[in-house]
Amino acid sequence: MQEDFHYYATAAAALLAGYSPEESLEIGYASQYTDCCSRTVLKRLKGPKGAATTQSKTELADARTDLLGLQDITRIWSSFHFLPGDLYASLPHRGRRYMQKYRLICQPRSGLVKDTVQLAEGSGTVEAGLAMHVLADTWAHRCFAGTTSLVINGARDFYEIRTEDGVRKEQKISFNHNPITPDDVDRGNYTNSFRRDEENAIVNLGHGHAGHLPDYSFMRYRFMPAWGNYEIVEKDNPAEYYCAFCQMVNALRFLSGSEEDFDPEETGSPEAEKYRDRIMEILEKRQLLASEDWKSFWESLCGIPMEDFSQEKYEREYRESAPGDRDSTFLGRFFIAAMKQKSMVTNKIFRSGNLLAGLSVEYLNGGFKGIRDFRKLVELKERGKTDGKP
Amino acid sequence: MGSLRRVANAAAGIVLFILSLLLITDPQGGYQVVLMILMLTFTIYGLRMLVYYFTMARHMTGGIRLLYKGVIILDAGLFMFYLNSIPRLYVMFYLLGGLALSGVIDILQANYARKLQAGNWRYQIFYGILKVLILVPALFYLDSVRSLTYIYAAGLIHTAFTCLVTAFRRTEIVYVE
Numbered sequence: 001m002q003e004d005f006h007y008y009a010t011a012a013a014a015l016l017a018g019y020s021p022e023e024s025l026e027i028g029y030a031s032q033y034t035d036c037c038s039r040t041v042l043k044r045l046k047g048p049k050g051a052a053t054t055q056s057k058t059e060l061a062d063a064r065t066d067l068l069g070l071q072d073i074t075r076i077w078s079s080f081h082f083l084p085g086d087l088y089a090s091l092p093h094r095g096r097r098y099m100q101k102y103r104l105i106c107q108p109r110s111g112l113v114k115d116t117v118q119l120a121e122g123s124g125t126v127e128a129g130l131a132m133h134v135l136a137d138t139w140a141h142r143c144f145a146g147t148t149s150l151v152i153n154g155a156r157d158f159y160e161i162r163t164e165d166g167v168r169k170e171q172k173i174s175f176n177h178n179p180i181t182p183d184d185v186d187r188g189n190y191t192n193s194f195r196r197d198e199e200n201a202i203v204n205l206g207h208g209h210a211g212h213l214p215d216y217s218f219m220r221y222r223f224m225p226a227w228g229n230y231e232i233v234e235k236d237n238p239a240e241y242y243c244a245f246c247q248m249v250n251a252l253r254f255l256s257g258s259e260e261d262f263d264p265e266e267t268g269s270p271e272a273e274k275y276r277d278r279i280m281e282i283l284e285k286r287q288l289l290a291s292e293d294w295k296s297f298w299e300s301l302c303g304i305p306m307e308d309f310s311q312e313k314y315e316r317e318y319r320e321s322a323p324g325d326r327d328s329t330f331l332g333r334f335f336i337a338a339m340k341q342k343s344m345v346t347n348k349i350f351r352s353g354n355l356l357a358g359l360s361v362e363y364l365n366g367g368f369k370g371i372r373d374f375r376k377l378v379e380l381k382e383r384g385k386t387d388g389k390p
Numbered sequence: 391m392g393s394l395r396r397v398a399n400a401a402a403g404i405v406l407f408i409l410s411l412l413l414i415t416d417p418q419g420g421y422q423v424v425l426m427i428l429m430l431t432f433t434i435y436g437l438r439m440l441v442y443y444f445t446m447a448r449h450m451t452g453g454i455r456l457l458y459k460g461v462i463i464l465d466a467g468l469f470m471f472y473l474n475s476i477p478r479l480y481v482m483f484y485l486l487g488g489l490a491l492s493g494v495i496d497i498l499q500a501n502y503a504r505k506l507q508a509g510n511w512r513y514q515i516f517y518g519i520l521k522v523l524i525l526v527p528a529l530f531y532l533d534s535v536r537s538l539t540y541i542y543a544a545g546l547i548h549t550a551f552t553c554l555v556t557a558f559r560r561t562e563i564v565y566v567e
Contacts, residue, residue, distance in 0.1 A: 227449070
């Protein structure tokens with residue numbers, strides 16, 4: 001998913017869930033900032049490196065692919081962009097190494113989605129926005145894993161599915177590997193990662209082999225994933241993006257206190273249903289970026305102009321704050337929320353017996369060990385206990 | 391390209407460069423070392439590929455290709471193990487043939503990359519053509535083991551240079567966020 005859905009559509013979902021226009025923009029901003037918060041950005045802001053929620057292309061180009069490097073990659077991509085669907089999945093005749101990767105395949109409606117939303121419960125708009133990014137990506141990125149793996153993320157035989165005059169037509173999708181070539185929707189020519197027969201090559205991370213197809217809301221396509229035993233997977237992005245939108249509304253209603261519970265199996269929303277035709281029209285429009293359409297939808301909901309996403313919006317506030325006050329700034333809260341999410345997902349993966357995201361030591365049992373940045377979470381917890389907060 | 395791969399490429403370049411110098415200064419001893427290194431490299435890589443196939447890639451769509459690849463590479467490694475027992479002249483033919491073949495593969499890969507509009511295909515095609523062209527002077531010295539050894543050493547220097555350039559060149563990757 002791109003800025004159009006993570007910022008503009010998420011803000012619209014927040015409005016439908018009952019948040020004010022200002023709050024909805026904060027939620028949208030936090031959601032989109034998850035795609036911006038790389039170590040390079042954190043270094044510039046002098047923020048905690050452990051709070052990285054993404055890796056820039058430059059960082060990936062020089063990323064280490066040894067054990068620790070791969071664990072770092074897996075922590076980031078599995079926690080924020082490819083939330084694992086079933087950490088205890090089982091398949092016959094597969095080795096442990098294969099299954100560790102297989103279990104990281106992203107799927108929506110999982111228990112981890114619920115954990116993600118619950119982690120943001122009782123917090124503010126920043127935490128809610130980050131959770132919405134994770135939730136929305138489970139729909140767009142399903143069938144791919146947030147770790148490097150040829151045997152899982154490899155994919156081939158892509159066809160776009162279109163319906164013309166009621167007749168289903170399939171058009172073979174061709175790929176090139178030139179990053180500066182724009183995707184050509186009309187000719188069906190897209191950019192993707194080149195293939196390398198090396199299990200842990202960076203090009204085998206996430207949905208690189210499918211190019212941007214999962215990111216385009218209008219796209220309906222089929223392909224053969226490497227893990228699928230020659231079975232074809234069909235993805236109907238407009239329908240799945242609509243589910244993602246509805247689920248965001250439901251999750252945000254839960255986070256705002258309007259609903260008592262969040263059920264990840266529920267993919268409909270009465271609030272969104274009222275605008276279904278308009279939303280589907282946006283989702284089905286053949287365009288690479290739907291920001292303008294979502295923006296006008298948001299404006300039609302609240303009647304005021306919507307400001308565009310600007311990455312720098314809250315960065316100055318963070319940079320210019322005294323070190324002791326930074327945690328209470330917008331980005332300070334974002335970084336803490338990111339570390340909480342990463343910590344939670346890493347712990348779940350580790351507890352399932354999977355070491356791909358690294359070790360996770362529970363503080364109560366083992367004391368503090370590991371990446372120094374995460375000590376902040378312990379300090380906050382301790383401070384919360386002193387203040388009488390849960 | 392990750393930093394580890396860069397280090398590996400730089401190390402490979404340095405080792406190849408030392409080998410080629412060894413071939414020039416001591417053709418007999420250097421030749422033995424080259425064969426040993428090639429044999430070990432191919433055998434270990436082939437075995438690794440087979441282990442990867444049987445533990446992971448056999449469950450993958452189209453994974454059988456990796457089995458074929460592993461078997462062919464392992465076979466090439468084992469074949470080199472026996473090269474010591476045949477006249478050195480023929481071994482030099484094999485080695486030069488192998489070098490030219492890797493050049494042809496480079497050219498084919500570069501052509502494929504060009505069709506896909508990937509970057510850096512010009513470098514690859516240039517290096518590939520140079521590797522093939524090294525065969526041309528060899529055709530004039532088919533009966534001289536010493537000359538063929540020097541020509542092969544020149545090929546190794548070229549490969550070493552390629553490895554070093556690759557290690558320090560800025561590369562771009564496509565990754566879709």
